[in-house]
Amino acid sequence: MAATETYPDQLRYHAEHDWARIEGDEATLGxxxxxxxxxxxxxxxxxxxQGSTVAKDSSYGEVESVKAVSELISPLSGxxxxxxxxxxxxxxxxxxDPYEEGWLVRIRLSDSGEADSLLDAAAYKQILEEx
Amino acid sequence: xxxxxxxxxxxxxxxxGARTVPxxxxxxxxxxxxxxxxxxxxxxxxxxxxVSHMGELEVEGPRxxxxxxxxxxxxxxxxxxxxxxxxxxxxxxxxxIDDLIVYRLxxxxxxxxxxxxxxxxxxxxxxxxxxxxxxxxxxxxxxxxLAVQGPRALDRLGLDDAPAFSFAEGEIDGIACMxxxxxxxxxxxxxxxxPAEDAARLWDRVTERGATPAxxxxxxxxxxxxxxxxxxxxxxxxxxxxxxxxxWVCALDGDFTGAEELRRIKTEGPPRRLVAFVxxxxxxPRQGMSIEGGGEVTSGTHSPMLDRGIGMGYVPAxxxxxxxxxxxxxxxxxxxxxxxxxxIYQRKESPSGGD
Numbered sequence: 001m002a003a004t005e006t007y008p009d010q011l012r013y014h015a016e017h018d019w020a021r022i023e024g025d026e027a028t029l030g031x032x033x034x035x036x037x038x039x040x041x042x043x044x045x046x047x048x049x050q051g052s053t054v055a056k057d058s059s060y061g062e063v064e065s066v067k068a069v070s071e072l073i074s075p076l077s078g079x080x081x082x083x084x085x086x087x088x089x090x091x092x093x094x095x096x097d098p099y100e101e102g103w104l105v106r107i108r109l110s111d112s113g114e115a116d117s118l119l120d121a122a123a124y125k126q127i128l129e130e131x
Numbered sequence: 132x133x134x135x136x137x138x139x140x141x142x143x144x145x146x147x148g149a150r151t152v153p154x155x156x157x158x159x160x161x162x163x164x165x166x167x168x169x170x171x172x173x174x175x176x177x178x179x180x181x182v183s184h185m186g187e188l189e190v191e192g193p194r195x196x197x198x199x200x201x202x203x204x205x206x207x208x209x210x211x212x213x214x215x216x217x218x219x220x221x222x223x224x225x226x227x228i229d230d231l232i233v234y235r236l237x238x239x240x241x242x243x244x245x246x247x248x249x250x251x252x253x254x255x256x257x258x259x260x261x262x263x264x265x266x267x268x269x270x271x272x273x274x275x276x277l278a279v280q281g282p283r284a285l286d287r288l289g290l291d292d293a294p295a296f297s298f299a300e301g302e303i304d305g306i307a308c309m310x311x312x313x314x315x316x317x318x319x320x321x322x323x324x325x326p327a328e329d330a331a332r333l334w335d336r337v338t339e340r341g342a343t344p345a346x347x348x349x350x351x352x353x354x355x356x357x358x359x360x361x362x363x364x365x366x367x368x369x370x371x372x373x374x375x376x377x378x379w380v381c382a383l384d385g386d387f388t389g390a391e392e393l394r395r396i397k398t399e400g401p402p403r404r405l406v407a408f409v410x411x412x413x414x415x416p417r418q419g420m421s422i423e424g425g426g427e428v429t430s431g432t433h434s435p436m437l438d439r440g441i442g443m444g445y446v447p448a449x450x451x452x453x454x455x456x457x458x459x460x461x462x463x464x465x466x467x468x469x470x471x472x473x474x475i476y477q478r479k480e481s482p483s484g485g486d
Binding site for chain 2: 046064065088
């Protein structure tokens with residue numbers, strides 16, 4: 001069952017339709033409601049390797065629907081410390097719950113200052129409206 | 132900028148919240164509620180597709196059959212009135228200009244339903260080769276085409292069963308149409324050819340009877356599960372019928388265009404063959420990906436029924452036997468697949484045969 005459109009206030013957003021939940025020097029990453037809705041039901045999550053490093057604004061993996069492949073753009077730099085195996089096994093979890101059960105990876109931040117460049121929910125929604 | 136054509140059902144698609152995409156010069160619905168639920172609705176019950184973008188060519192005259200038999204690969208002698216057959220329009224080298232279904236309306240009148248992207252090219256090819264006593268006309272704009280497909284399609288439309296590849300004039304809730312027992316999903320079903328002005332009313336009746344609107348996305352996953360080739364992906368002017376596994380629709384004892392070349396390829400054995408495969412690892416194969424050892428994926432997707440990646444592609448003939456292991460380059464990562472016998476998916480019970 002598809003989730004309804006929301007952009008939680010406690011998250012920070014990247015214009016490429018990715019979100020980050022920052023908790024101390026770690027962050028959980030995922031894709032926004034808009035991203036999963038645009039793609040349609042996800043059928044594949046190609047995660048990065050555990051322990052690999054990701055750089056802000058660059059690709060850290062892929063998600064695919066029946067029709068399309070989409071790069072995952074990391075909103076922040078860091079090291080991959082966890083991968084959501086539930087999404088690997090059942091990618092449609094992202095469609096059902098993009099912000100909680102459908103998180104993708106967890107990273108240890110290498111530059112906590114980067115968070116300042118991310119968008120809050122209001123600014124991200126503004127970008128969606130302009131599209 | 133080229134303007135996209137819209138079918139007579141475009142407003143219905145918009146009202147249903149469809150996502151549309153450009154396809155062969157048409158603005159077509161790719162999905163309504165989602166590819167996977169639409170796909171499953173067709174496998175489990177019944178779906179309806181707007182395929183009005185497809186071309187309809189009529190060939191009429193005392194020598195219509197002579198003309199067509201010189202250009203189409205299958206044996207037209209096998210058709211009686213009210214019967215249709217899958218056939219290929221071939222070029223001199225045995226390549227496939229188009230794959231289509233030819234319907235015998237009378238001994239002197241045939242209907243060809245062709246791929247949207249090849250409508251103009253097919254028409255031109257036929258028109259240039261017209262002989263005295265044959266007249267080729269493009270009647271596509273006068274008609275809409277609705278494909279109603281699924282194990283409950285006939286039941287939902289209130290139609291009696293009829294043999295696959297038969298057709299008749301009929302009506303659905305008082306709307307006259309040509310009812311063809313054909314399709315592109317591997318399920319039972321019909322394709323309804325209706326005057327363009329009646330199309331929206333027919334669509335409404337069909338959906339009221341419980342058919343789930345389904346888009347081009349599901350049409351593609353459905354056809355690929357049952358290994359029906361898609362012209363432009365799996366077959367084309369550069370690929371021949373024998374390599375594509377379509378020798379069964381070629382009357383090789385005949386003398387249609389390219390027959391001699393096809394006989395030669397059959398005798399010598401084609402160097403490569405179109406195979407079906409399933410992924411052995413999590414990955415979705417896509418058109419254009421290379422297959423180790425000199426092959427290429429021509430169609431790939433995620434199978435909603437098998438819940439895994441599936442596809443078709445050309446491989447060297449020596450790698451084409453079922454159970455052969457393949458390695459596919461999925462954006463730089465080597466992923467394992469296995470050649471399987473076609474079709475990839477087969478429905479369990481088959482009351483009167485698939486299409």
